[in-house]
Amino acid sequence: MQIRKKQIMLESLQVNLDRTRNNLAEHEQQNDALHHQLNTCRIEIGNLKNRVEKLSQYQDIVDIEHYIAERKNQVESFVEVTKTEAEFLLEKMKAEIENTRHYLEKLEKNSQLKLEAQARERLGAFYNQVLEQENLEAISKALENKIQGYGIQDVYPVQTFLDQLIDGYGDIHAAQQLKEVRRKIKNAIAANTGGQCEYVEENRQLSAIALVTHVFNSKADLYLSQLDHDTVELFIQALQDDFILINHYGEAFGHTRIHESFLKLRLEEFKLTALILAFKAQQQTGPSELQQQRV
Template sequence: MLYLYILTTFILVGLLYRAIIKIRKKQRTLESLQVNLDRTRNNLAEHEQQNDALHHQLNTCRIEIGNLKNRVEKLSQYQDVLDTEHYVAERKNQVESFVEATKTEAEFLLEKMKAEIENTRHYLEKLEKNSRLNLEAQARERLGAFYHQAVEQEKLATISKALENKIQGYGLQYVYPAQILLDQLIEGYEDIHAAQQLTEVRRKIKNAIAANKVGQCEYVEENRRLSAIALVTHVFNSKADLYLSQLEHDTVGLFIQALQDDFILINHYGAAFSHARIHESFLKLRLEEFKLAALVSAFKAQQPNEPGELQQQMVEG
């Protein structure tokens, strides 16, 4: 009987313990559900607040859309003006593109024309040289034994005239009226182009001096030959530089003739040094330098308040 009582007690205690555990689990579940419920309520409240804010923004946007529609209706009368501005801008871009293309084409044509002019100049120089050689050959054939005597007489006459100019000075026949001189020089040139040509001529002069191509001499010994060439080169360039420092657009005729006379006399006296002489091509370069320098000087005198590229290139030259 006691045993049955104890067994019953244990069973009841076990059932009671099990019931307590289930109750605790349900309490924890209930607490968890309550927490989730509270969280859900909070989330719902937040969503409701966000929804209210979105409704407010939506209403604001609707109001702004209405205002914008009103403004568009008011500005629609200016649509033609906007279309015109767009058309003008488009045409402006087209014109700028056309101008750029035209500029590029013009530069290409200019370079092509310069090349053709240079080729023509070389052709004319060659033609002139051939004509001179042909005339000389004809003169040799006609004069026969008297040819050398005639050449010598012509040479002596040229030297005599140069000496006469040096002794008596240069008369008014070498002083050109300023306007006539400018008309002759300015033909085919602009101020900047003349300055560029002057720079190019001076570059050729410097290259000829550096390459020792100013003159020639018939000395066999190299040192004596180079010394004789250097002597006549120095004398000739000293004269040319002196005239150039005094050059003005109304005195270019005097100095051109003076340099030509110096060329004749230097080559004449250079005969004593195994025919040391200046090349005629170098004389032409320096005479071209005189003409271009006079032209640039004239442009400079006409534009005293606009130094610009013209004066800068004269200084750099």
């Protein structure tokens, strides 16, 4: 029995010994692998040290790049701050300029009023006579022009004439502007805002404005129907004379007069029409000159 027990114990010890030997073999293999990895790492470390030694001479360049990048960020921040401050300063300067302009306009207006008041005070009744004299001279000149005439001859339906002119040359800028000016003129006539009157009664006031505006527009349409690119200055002067005379005679009817803004609209209509007519004449003469050159 004891021998049997010892055999069993011996077999168990042999099994344990075999297992231990196997474990030891595995550990030795792992140890060999670790030694191999360690040697590989040592080799890589050696290579990296060599590369570091080679690249160490360029460290100053790396430091300079970092310095430049840092300074660039600082400059960009400074530029942004300066730009913001400049925009603020610019807006402030614009406001100051606008305030100064208003102040100068007010000062100029007050100076003119002051000079007029001083002139009235010094000249007394002569001041009104001077103003009246200037008005009479303008009226006299306008009447003289009317007596001598402007060379008016043929008359054409002005609205049809302008409609055809705009339709024929609607692609040029002057025709588009003329169309807009005519729209403003029609609106002013429809709203009866081309003039003013001091009659208190509304019906008399509107009637007087309508009458004076009708007379003025009849004159303007008459000149416009005969307008060409060579006579625009002549008809502009004629309409300005009519403006002076109509406003002068309108004084007897509740101080009825044509607004200067309405005169400017009609004069602008003259100028734009003359531009289109000049363009039309240039187009018509161009082909004929080309044909002559070919002949």
